[in-house]
Amino acid sequence: MLTNHLFTITTPLYYVNDRPHLGSCYTTIACDAISRFKRLEGKEVIFITGVDEHGQKIQRTAESNSISAEEHCNNISSKYSELWNTLNITYDRFVRTTDANHQNVVNQFFNNVKKSGDIYMGNQKGWYCVGCEEFKDISENTERPQCDIHKKDLEWRNEENLFFRLSKYQTKIEQLVTSNDFIHPISRRNEIIKFVSKGLKDFSISRVNVTWGLPVPGYDGHTFYVWFDALLGYLTATLNNGGEYKLEQLERSGWPADLHVIGKDILRFHAIYWPAMCMSAGIDIPTRIYGHGFLTREGNKMGKSLGNVLNPLTLYELVGIDPIRWYLLRDINFGFDGDFQNKRFIDLINNDLANTIGNLLNRTITMSRKWFNNKVPIVTVNGNELIKSKSVHTINIVRKELDRYNFLKASEGIIELAKQSNIYLNDNAPWVAIKNDENYDEVSACIYDVLESTRIIGILLQPLLPNLSSIMLKQLSYSPEKVWANDLVWGKLEQDIELPTPKPIINRLDTNIEI
RNA sequence: GUCAGAGUAGCUCAGCUGGUUAGAGCAUCGGAUUCAUAAACCGAAGGUCGGGAGUUCAAGUCUCCCCUCUGACACCA
Structure with a gap:
């Protein structure tokens, strides 16, 4: 396969804790626009999207709804794929981290990393918030610390976890993130460079108290933590082309990704953890990471507590697809925050x-x-x-x-x-x-x-x-070709051909409607 | 708290290495027109460029101080 004709692009694998919101829509629509552009320019595109379905948070959400985790994931995952279909998103792969093939890929990847000597057993200790499901950076001597978000007492935990030797890749990652084209936009690149320059620490890749996850082979009771699960979904999706799910097949399947489009919140994991993991596993690193901004609404953050979340499906039913795309693509500076007014x-x-x-x-x-x-x-x-x-x-x-x-x-x-x-x-x-x-x-x-x-x-x-x-x-009685080079030439409209009676291509929106 | 970025017309923003009356789009008001979805077109109004001090013949543009906002500061899917 001629890889220089291929263009592999990914959205993040969305976490199925809740139904899709306008933010995930934004990312996906941006990727769709890029994909369509690349195809028009003559590239063969592999447009990957999907969902990340594991973790305690999902388990808990399912429990609170009195359904199984599987059922919950099926529900929400289909909400995503249905939305992308409704919005006419031209994705090629939709990967779920609960796919059997994904586990296969994760195991291979883990074994490679282990062979590189980058896995070790360590202790993760600190103040832990059950609600946030994470360790807080608070001194050990603090008495009765509370979580700022949940206003609950934190638990002291001392947990045995597997660790990935990120520190070993300090020099290589430094070189990577300072290179010109790896991280976009530039303002974010600078943040990452600074972060890396302070020294990389190893990070944990397994959990012992989470059952809704992929088991770590050879370590009973351990399941993979998000980054050794979700990120690898990109590989699983790339391999999903009718061939075998072998890491050796990656290169001829369209890997490395030419572009990972992500929200700014997960930039570090894509720009630092992920390439280091790929280096360790002996696979090519992605070519470019693009961190886009977040959407606010009338100047406020969108959130459940404010009750101002914009449901993409509702918006779609109200105005159709073109206004949504036009607004997101033409009014928001890609890479920066945008405000929906x-x-x-x-x-x-x-x-x-x-x-x-x-x-x-x-x-x-x-x-x-x-x-x-x-x-x-x-x-x-x-x-x-x-x-x-x-x-x-x-x-x-x-x-x-x-x-x-x-x-x-x-x-x-x-x-x-x-x-x-x-x-x-x-x-x-x-x-x-x-x-x-x-x-x-x-x-x-x-x-x-x-x-x-x-x-x-x-x-x-x-x-x-x-x-x-x-x-x-x-x-205009004009049929475009698949690749637009020939269409973008002056004088292509045939003379003396019939023109149908014109109809408004879009209705004006009532200036009084409330979205 | 530390570091980084930002604060320019009602709103969203342009203004590179300092140089004539500070720009655009939208909104507002007016004109004119009819091919068209009361649309298009032309024009006007609108800013002490966050505040203060300084450097300079000259500062939105450089320096210092202050105020406000945003982001990063390791496990945030």
């Missing part, structure tokens, strides 16, 4: 999609049909070069920015072309010119130019708004 959401959709782009398509097709026998005009004179050169310019910008995962800049470029096209129409006023027969050829050229720039807008929107894009192109 009701008013801004509505303004953005109505302005960009309905008014600027939608109306451009509508008015241009209407004119073309009205004056050219329901068809695309036949051009006999050269049009103004302005819109053509503007289009070519926009194509370059959008491709360049998408290649950097800068959806915001790419979107702005597209909007700019739509604005220029609207201005071009207003400046040339073909509806005035057409009243004089002498201008017929000139008007043909003008309308064709704008139909063409609108087609290019439709093509460029494919990775960002696949649904809206396809509606636009259908109205």
